[in-house]
Amino acid sequence: MNRLEVRHLSTFFDTDEGLIRSVADVSFSIRPGKTTALVGESGSGKSVTSLTLMRLLSRTASTQVSGEAMFTNRAGQTLDLLSLPEAGMRRIRGNEIAMIFQEPMTSLNPVFTVGEQIAESVRLHMGLDRAAALAHALRMLELVEIPAAAQRLNEYPHQLSGGMRQRVMIALAMACNPTLLIADEPTTALDVTIQAQILELMRRLQAETGMSILFITHNLGVVAHHADDVAVMYAGRIVEAAPVRELFAQPRHPYTQGLLACLPAQQRKRELAGGQVGANRRLYAIRGQVSSPLAPPPGCAFEPRCDLAIPLCREAMPALLAAGPNRAVRCIRVEETAIATVEAA
Amino acid sequence: MSAAQNPSKGAPLIEVKNLQRYFGAAAKPVRAVDDVSFSIQPGETLGLVGESGSGKSTIGRTLLRLIEATSGQVLYRGEDLGTASSGRMRALRSKLQMIFQDPYASLNPKMRVKDILGEALQVHGLAKGKEARDKRIAELLELVGLRAEHAGRYPHEFSGGQRQRIGVARALAVEPEFIVADEPLSALDVSIQAQVVNLLCDLRDRLSLTMLFISHDLDVVEYLCDRVVVLYLGRVMEVAPTAELFARPLHPYTQALLAASPKPDPELKNERIALKGDIPSPVNPPSGCVFRTRCPYAIEACSTARPELRDMGHSRFKACIRDDIPVPVAASPAPARMAA
Numbered sequence: 288m289n290r291l292e293v294r295h296l297s298t299f300f301d302t303d304e305g306l307i308r309s310v311a312d313v314s315f316s317i318r319p320g321k322t323t324a325l326v327g328e329s330g331s332g333k334s335v336t337s338l339t340l341m342r343l344l345s346r347t348a349s350t351q352v353s354g355e356a357m358f359t360n361r362a363g364q365t366l367d368l369l370s371l372p373e374a375g376m377r378r379i380r381g382n383e384i385a386m387i388f389q390e391p392m393t394s395l396n397p398v399f400t401v402g403e404q405i406a407e408s409v410r411l412h413m414g415l416d417r418a419a420a421l422a423h424a425l426r427m428l429e430l431v432e433i434p435a436a437a438q439r440l441n442e443y444p445h446q447l448s449g450g451m452r453q454r455v456m457i458a459l460a461m462a463c464n465p466t467l468l469i470a471d472e473p474t475t476a477l478d479v480t481i482q483a484q485i486l487e488l489m490r491r492l493q494a495e496t497g498m499s500i501l502f503i504t505h506n507l508g509v510v511a512h513h514a515d516d517v518a519v520m521y522a523g524r525i526v527e528a529a530p531v532r533e534l535f536a537q538p539r540h541p542y543t544q545g546l547l548a549c550l551p552a553q554q555r556k557r558e559l560a561g562g563q564v565g566a567n568r569r570l571y572a573i574r575g576q577v578s579s580p581l582a583p584p585p586g587c588a589f590e591p592r593c594d595l596a597i598p599l600c601r602e603a604m605p606a607l608l609a610a611g612p613n614r615a616v617r618c619i620r621v622e623e624t625a626i627a628t629v630e631a632a
Numbered sequence: 633m634s635a636a637q638n639p640s641k642g643a644p645l646i647e648v649k650n651l652q653r654y655f656g657a658a659a660k661p662v663r664a665v666d667d668v669s670f671s672i673q674p675g676e677t678l679g680l681v682g683e684s685g686s687g688k689s690t691i692g693r694t695l696l697r698l699i700e701a702t703s704g705q706v707l708y709r710g711e712d713l714g715t716a717s718s719g720r721m722r723a724l725r726s727k728l729q730m731i732f733q734d735p736y737a738s739l740n741p742k743m744r745v746k747d748i749l750g751e752a753l754q755v756h757g758l759a760k761g762k763e764a765r766d767k768r769i770a771e772l773l774e775l776v777g778l779r780a781e782h783a784g785r786y787p788h789e790f791s792g793g794q795r796q797r798i799g800v801a802r803a804l805a806v807e808p809e810f811i812v813a814d815e816p817l818s819a820l821d822v823s824i825q826a827q828v829v830n831l832l833c834d835l836r837d838r839l840s841l842t843m844l845f846i847s848h849d850l851d852v853v854e855y856l857c858d859r860v861v862v863l864y865l866g867r868v869m870e871v872a873p874t875a876e877l878f879a880r881p882l883h884p885y886t887q888a889l890l891a892a893s894p895k896p897d898p899e900l901k902n903e904r905i906a907l908k909g910d911i912p913s914p915v916n917p918p919s920g921c922v923f924r925t926r927c928p929y930a931i932e933a934c935s936t937a938r939p940e941l942r943d944m945g946h947s948r949f950k951a952c953i954r955d956d957i958p959v960p961v962a963a964s965p966a967p968a969r970m971a972a
Contacts, residue, residue: 328821434909448910478683479848480907480926483892487906505822508894532898549826550896551855569833570855572826576791 288359289316290467290499291340296354296369298332298339307580309335311523313354314607317467317516320493322500324510324531327520330577333503336520337469340368340501341386342376358384361466382412385460389472391452395444401428401455402440405462412463427458431488450481454488461492468493471503486513507550511535516613519543522577522588525607529614539616539624541593545573587618595620643710644671645810645842646695651704653690662914664690666866667704669941672810677836677843679857679874681850681889685911687866688846689733692812695844696728697721708810726756729803733815735795739787745773745798746783752805772801777831793824800831804839814846829856850893854878859947862886865914865922868941871949880959883950885923887960921952929957 298310310332317323325333338344340356356368360383368376368384388394396404405424409415415423421440428436431454444452453473460468470489474482490513493500502514510517511531518528519540527540538544547553548571575592584590586601593600599619607617610625618624651668654661665687672678680688693699695706697713706713708724716724732738739748749769753759759768770780776797787795796816803811813832817825829852836843847853853860853874860877862870862885870883881887888907907926912918918925924934931954939951 328823450910478911479850479892480683480888481910483894483906486894506894507822507896511896511898511900512894535896535898546822547896549823551829551851552896554855570826570829572830573823574827576793576824 288319288365290319290359291317291501292357293336293340294355294357296336296339296356297352298335298344299351301349301351305581308523308583309580310339312607313518313520313523313525315516315518315525315528317499317501319359319466319499320497321515322493322502322513323516323518324502324504324514325518325520326504326507326510328505328577330522330580331520332523333520334471337386337471337501337503341380341384341469342368342373358467378412381408381460382463383465384467384469385463385465386469386471387453387456387460387473389475391449391456391476392444394456395452395459397444400441400443401447405455405459408459409462423462424458427462428455430461430492431455431458433458449477450484453477453481453485457485457488457492461496464496465498467499467501469501469503472505473502474509475504475506482509489513507547508552519546522580522583524588524604524617525615526589526617527615528607533614537625539610539614539621540589540618541595541620541624542573542589544624545571545592545594549573595623642673644707645674645676645709646672646844647705647707647710648691648695649705649707651691651694651706652702653687653694653699654702656915660915663866663917664914665694665701666917668863668866668868669704670861670868670871672842672844674809674842675840676859677845677857679853679860680844680846680863681848681853681860682863683848683889683911685865685914686863687914688863689814690866691863692730692814692844692846695812696725696730698730722755726758726806727809729806729808729811731796731799731803731811731813731816734819735792735799736787736819738799739795739802741787743786744783745769745785745787748787748798749773749783749802749805752802756806758806768805772805775804775835776801777827791824792820793827796820796828797831800828800835804835807839808841810842810844812844812846815848817847817849817852825852832856850878850890862889865911865917867922867951868949869923869951871941873947876946876948882944882948882957882959883952884927884929884957887957888926888928891960929954 294314296310296313300307300309313336315323325336327333339352344350352369354369357365358368359365402421402424405427406420409423410420425436425440428439433439433451433454447455474485477485486509504510514531517531517534518525521542527543538547551570554570573592578584578588578591586603587605590596590600605617605619607615610616610621649669651665653665654663656662668691680691682688694701701714708728746769749772750765753765753768759765769783773780773782778794778797817828820828833856835841845857857874859873861868862883864885869885877886881890909926912925920935920937921939924930933953939953941949941951944950
């Protein structure tokens with residue numbers, strides 16, 4: 288059974304300018320002990336998806352959420368995160384499902400010590416007393432390999448470097464031994480050598496605890512090495528979902544194909560494969576830009592930028608259809624995209 | 633040393649000699665840039681890479697005297713920019729331009745595009761008269777892939793990628809010879825980055841620009857640059873032609889940096905050289921080699937003397953005292969640009 292099964296999730300915001308469909312009809316699943324990556328560019332709806340799942344969006348009249356998110360907890364019960372009463376959600380949040388954010392400075396409280404912040408969550412969820420909670424916090428800091436953990440326990444976030452703060456965030460998230468970790472661009476604010484440390488740490492913790500990870504990122508390099516399954520989002524919808532190797536080996540949606548093709552590293556690979564090193568110095572580029580969410584195109588959202596677009600693409604939003612086992616593509620020309628990939632390779 | 637760094641003959645366009653820039657109190661300064669030397673030949677694109685705090689942006693700004701150097705020299709065609717009068721500097725700025733990282737912060741929100749571009753023309757006395765100026769502005773917009781009718785719009789009416797194009801047009805308005813591009817892609821989405829990379833490549837070739845390309849994105853640097861300078865904590869670690877640097881990184885820091893950068897291909901296993909710990913504080917840098925606290929190959933001698941940038945042959949230089957460090961073989965079968 289999957290750890291999380293998201294079905295037809297939609298999040299709309301009713302703004303003064305009009306209805307914004309940030310997340311529309313998103314379905315994906317996360318296997319136990321595995322990592323599913325949500326990939327997309329800014330505005331594609333990946334962060335709103337994670338905030339909706341955690342129910343961290345303010346429930347005002349202007350936010351409209353629909354769909355279901357079936358979560359299987361430690362006891363084996365399956366609960367719908369979107370319809371759970373607030374008290375039930377509070378028992379899950381920070382406990383069974385933990386979250387780490389992009390900006391470790393703004394997501395830690397500057398006026399509490401690192402130890403107090405970790406202890407707060409274990410006192411709440413595990414019912415430990417103050418001393419036991421602090422001892423647990425210390426073990427967590429050691430778990431995430433913070434040097435001189437006993438001393439760091441009493442320090443404030445501003446006394447730590449960016450990489451250390453992200454380690455503290457992970458310690459905080461791991462404190463109650465979650466079964467699902469939602470990581471929203473956890474390494475985007477970090478330098479590459481520090482990013483490598485944090486990714487290695489997350490990989491180790493996943494292997495040790497068997498937790499599932501929902502990894503939200505725009506970095507395809509990170510996805511290639513740290514995800515098991517990938518869902519690519521464009522303008523609020525999943526346009527392609529596949530296991531990681533298949534996605535990189537043979538992307539089927541024109542957007543995924545373009546996204547991979549426009550990376551300089553992929554360009555080099557093509558040049559080497561074609562034996563024409565340096566012959567064509569132009570990078571492949573997806574033309575144009577994402578449409579405004581207030582004025583989406585009538586049919587497929589990617590149609591205005593797509594090289595394979597035909598008049599039919601403008602008529603209706605294509606459905607996300609199965610394209611082989613474990614794969615789905617939202618494109619009416621999916622048969623042609625397979626051929627295009629073969630020719631390019 | 634900087635002259636020896638260049639394989640090609642002829643005078644360099646830009647020469648940086650022992651550049652230092654310290655910030656803060658003289659007793660305990662932040663050593664943002666500490667004794668950096670390199671040169672750039674006409675038509676060359678030099679990449680400046682390093683992590684945050686390595687001093688790459690400070691170098692870019694010091695080159696154009698947007699901030700003053702603490703000591704050292706920047707020479708443009710042999711002329712010392714540090715001692716140039718403000719009038720002379722203003723004249724020189726038409727030859728030396730900059731493209732900034734953040735296309736949202738670097739364009740004045742109250743000015744129309746035609747005024748943003750027109751101001752540069754006016755200051756340098758180019759395209760005089762309304763008609764000539766409008767024509768030049770239209771030309772510039774088309775050069776960077778925008779349309780002439782965009783001239784009447786304000787920056788907020790454009791997307792991030794389009795704004796960066798305006799930033800590029802502004803730099804090109806005064807027909808510069810040399811451009812400092814300070815992380816021009818990092819605020820942009822991947823699909824838009826490729827558009828701007830192509831634009832920079834095209835313009836560089838068409839206008840024979842010389843460029844200092846500052847970036848932390850090693851893939852783009854490998855694609856765009858002829859030669860690369862690797863910085864760490866305000867000092868040069870390694871200098872090499874791009875293909876050689878990526879195929880056979882000599883300095884342990886370059887090796888770690890390349891290994892840490894995840895390649896967008898699940899079949900390629902990154903061999904891991906995990907660096908321990910954080911970048912030290914530039915207020916209190918380690919003695920000797922600044923990288924030694926994180927270096928897997930550090931020995932006793934690394935802490936005593938500061939390593940000189942040594943000539944390793946084939947136009948390569950490294951600041952490391954050890955020559956017995958294994959050199960990883962690149963994952964790709966051949967360096968990308970050697971055969972070109």
